[in-house]
Amino acid sequence: MSQLQLKNGDTVALISCSDGIAWGKRNSVDELIQHLSGWGLRVEEAKTIMQTQYGWSGSPQERAAELNRLCADPNVKAIFDISGGDSANGILPYLDFDQIARSRKPLFGMSDLSVVLNAIYARTGVGGYHYQVMNLVRQHGEQQRQKFYATFFSGGNDLYDLDFEFLRGEDLNGELIGGNLRCLLKLAGTPNFPHARGRVIMLEGLSGRLKRIISMLDQLAQTGALEECSGLLLGTFTELEQYGERDALLDYVLKITATRGIPIVHTTGIGHGSDSGCMILG
Template identity: 50%
Template sequence: MTANLKLSKGDKVGLIACSDGVREENSLEVEALIKVLNSFGLEVVVASTLFRRDAYFSGAPKVRAAELNRLFNDDEIMAIFDISGGDSANQILPYIDYNRIRMNPKPFFGMSDLSVILNGLYTLGNINSYHYQLMNLVYSDGKEQQNAFYQSFFEGHNDLYDFQYKWVRGNHMSGIVIGGNIRCFMKLAGTSYFPDPTNKIILLESLGGRANKIVSLIAQLQQVGYLDKCAGLILGSFTELERYNEFSVVEEYVKEISESTKLPIVKTDEIGHGSNGKCIVIGQEIIL
């Protein structure tokens, strides 16, 4: 397993889009992000598959995977940041070179639809990956995010890792973290990229979806045997669900279906699609 990321001035980092390509109209945000990274002393290597070329994609699946493999194989690049999202990331899973990545590991950052790659890298590549959206550095909480990013990845503090939470059930959980965006994570069900949940902590969060959709996805998670095997559940932010004040519906359902095992559950508003989002490491043990 890789250790937590430690960056230094002069390091190179990669910028890529493995899901839907970044829209051209967002190029100014990308430029602002690169300026922030440059201000930290980082040199940014931009993948050829960053912006959309046709329709939604920054390249064909094999092309996007080849760019990701290239960044992993480049010994000068210390970390890879995927700033995309959408629906397209699982297209590249069969073309990722997991054997080479296992021999040449480095931190990969992404979230939302990138949950499929975060978990695939852990399951087949045996490396840690980081559930975090780098674009937070230039969003509404940008100054706070920039400070937490620098303190965590340059100074070795825990600013970006420490998240506030409350207990829904229990008072202790420990295990390796898997999961991410629930809609995207469930794309892996039945595939070799779906991690074994035994004694794992499952993170679930979502941008879209009201109570009926989220409950449906959690029901699927239970029906594939996940909730009977895991050691705990972290419920992150569910943006649309909480905007409609429907989280209590999901909370009660989760408690009901896991009553027999007394599954430990926590709720946090600091992991998910909010601009204040913290970072959690997929593939690393956590103790709450």
């Protein structure tokens, strides 16, 4: 897919397809809108952004309807999901995949939005951006804003330029799928699970210590994905790393892929950190 390029006067939209944004964080949303507007962008807010009943931003049908509407709107250049949590998979039965395929609208999100990005790619072939635009107003906001503008307004590669190391192999090639490991596994056994044949699987995580993450990796292996993929791109696993368990995780990944010997790359530039970069699925 071609990379998104923005310019003064373009319209972008904000939405929460997973859990709604807590009202106590409304000021952060407003700050984000100020920065986007300062670059000359028009910002449209979906009806489903802030928390309502059960912590959602709306029912699954309402959230899906808003995403469908924004995808169909020719005036909207890109859609930024600013949410995360647990409820994104609820919208999948109500998405208009035919319309999404026609519009090929750039959709940004991460964490629980791994569900939506991978489902769209599996069903339509339309890739998405693994990136959280709320990073523009978080701890590393100034740096993120500089990279965002350089990437999406000036045509640079700043958000894609990540430090990495090869744990095995010297070359990693293939279309990219994946994202948050826990959320990707919500798609297992459904028509929305992207096939891994010849593709690179990207994995990262927020919660979960070593044993829990290993149990998820075992489940991923049992889907057959690790037997088909061309390699792995491993990002950060926040809670696990806080307990000093990163090396044990990387060692386990090497062991369960030893038979095939696929290339494995590790980067600290992808994950839930506010300094994380952007990867394009597909």
